């Protein structure tokens with residue numbers, strides 16, 4: 001976003017390659033992939049199943065090493081040849097595909113966890129702050145509940161709050177709203193956009209839902225079938241704040257179609273490659 | 280949930296049902312009671328010798344519940360009976376507590392430390408398939424007193440199950456919890472105390488429940504094998520054995536039911552601790 005008030009959280013992925021188990025099964029998941037994400041940008045990642053989206057995210061988050069290339073966060077090297085695995089840190093908070101709130105902690109305790117273990121707040125201060133932040137997200141009256149007691153939508157929103165309390169530079173989301181019904185999803189989108197408008201945190205968001213990608217994103221990076229690299233970047237110039245009227249606009253439909261076409265092309269390639277492998 | 284349903288009755292004061300009332304209105308409880316009563320009635324009817332002098336097969340050979348009850352009323356005032364009860368329970372809990380005390384840290388260490396696992400897992404796996412009772416003779420040779428050898432065998436019975444459960448539970452913790460905690464700045468110690476430990480608790484309690492069952496089995500078998508200590512003071516296992524040798528079948532059945540009750544109380548105790556220490560599993 002050009003009007004971004006945030007000057008931190010720029011991600012630079014340079015010639016990144018990731019080979020799983022190079023001495024064994026040797027799966028090349030990402031091949032010489034480069035992507036620049038500006039500070040405060042919402043960058044959506046789409047691509048065929050199994051192409052390497054999560055692999056890319058794991059590299060940024062520091063969940064595994066990269067084979068070649070570098071990733072920078074605000075000109076600070078996260079990982080590269082000298083340091084194949086990025087250190088995990090609260091500057092890059094991940095919201096997981098299947099949700100990873102600790103089931104044994106209440107929502108408020110989950111949210112308070114980061115500041116507590118980092119030692120920046122005492123337990124009661126952290127819980128108080130967590131309560132405020134949950135209330136801001138419309139979860140004020142479920143803070144005392146366990147994740148298993150609330151809906152998946154509430155849990156996912158709480159997870160985003162848990163990430164935000166750490167004041168991250170980047171939010172990394174891996175298909176967070178997969179398997180949600182469309183109504184819940186639209187509530188989630190509204191909540192996320194509200195968070196984004198307030199914090200202007202950089203967002204790296206993996207999805208299979210192309211309408212979601214266009215609706216939320218500043219840019220949509222379409223990845224090729226495995227090994228992944230960037231096939232095409234679609235700029236979404238629809239102004240913010242966006243509302244549900246956006247969904248029916250001519251411009252929106254055109255962008256969705258453009259993205260669909262590119263993804264479809266890759267999906268067919270992936271399918272044919274699969275057929276060849278089987279044959 | 281129930282509170283919401285109640286408060287929708289606009290105008291009426293929501294009546295808070297007492298805990299006891301709630302329990303009494305629980306259908307599962309009633310099904311359980313009916314099943315138990317039905318079982319006793321069935322036993323009573325089948326074990327009467329009224330069928331033209333012919334016994335109902337198998338069940339006709341055992342005394343009816345009324346006779347067992349009469350026997351139990353007598354036994355109830357024997358100090359030896361209560362002493363047996365006490366001795367077995369004490370042995371079970373001592374062995375069980377030792378197994379937990381050593382088994383939980385051992386299982387956790389196996390789970391989190393590769394070197395520890397490399398060294399201790401192979402011998403553990405070789406010893407694990409040996410049934411506890413196969414340890415009895417060797418145990419009697421190792422240990423100076425019978426009491427100590429029973430304790431040792433009891434400990435072993437629960438130990439292996441507990442360790443396997445703790446190990447499995449800790450290794451099965453979703454890696455995403457660890458990743459999330461680490462991203463938020465958790466140290467190794469935080470990971471251990473705030474993720475691995477609570478994440479393993481459900482398995483610790485599964486292990487405890489199974490381990491408790493095995494402990495009872497082993498204690499009773501040990502008591503039967505060892506022949507007990509002083510007269511009537513050898514525990515419930517010895518109580519059953521001596522009833523079989525010198526008493527009545529009704530007395531044997533009293534011993535069996537006593538064990539059933541003791542086992543039930545022990546596992547209820549573990550369930551209770553589990554519910555209290557894992558509030559997040561007490562949903563709805």
Ligand SMILES: Nc1ncnc2c1ncn2[C@@H]1O[C@H](COP(=O)(O)OP(=O)(O)OP(=O)(O)O)[C@@H](O)[C@H]1O
Pocket residue numbers: 020021025027028029047048049050051052053054055056226
């Ligand atoms: N640990 C691993 N070892 C070997 N291969 C792996 C490993 N993890 C992932 N892969 C392979 O790497 C490829 C990319 O996986 P990745 O999870 O990044 O895909 P994805 O784009 O996130 O897929 P999806 O859309 O299904 O989530 C897949 O073919 C996968 O099978």
Ligand SMILES: [Mg+2]
Pocket residue numbers: 053054055174
């Ligand atoms: Mg994925």
